Amino acid sequence: MWQRGLNWAAIAMVGVFGLMWVGIVIYADQGSSLWMRVVQVVFGFLLLSWAVRKTFWMLTNKV
Numbered sequence: 001m002w003q004r005g006l007n008w009a010a011i012a013m014v015g016v017f018g019l020m021w022v023g024i025v026i027y028a029d030q031g032s033s034l035w036m037r038v039v040q041v042v043f044g045f046l047l048l049s050w051a052v053r054k055t056f057w058m059l060t061n062k063v
Contacts, residue, residue, distance in 0.1 A: 004058075011054045018047030 022044035025037055032040075 007054075007058060011051050011058065014047055015051030015055075018044045018051060021047065 022041055025032075025040040025044065029037060029040070
């Protein structure tokens, strides 16, 4: 039971961190070059997509 709760907490933290990362890079990081900002946004979306994929997996697999 604890393991499942900790899994949900980890998924939520990674998803929120991914969203915050993208928001900070787009709106606050004006000093970096364009290609570096694009790479960082891709990284943020990778984190977000991982969280969505794990959420779907947790909802469909009743382990």
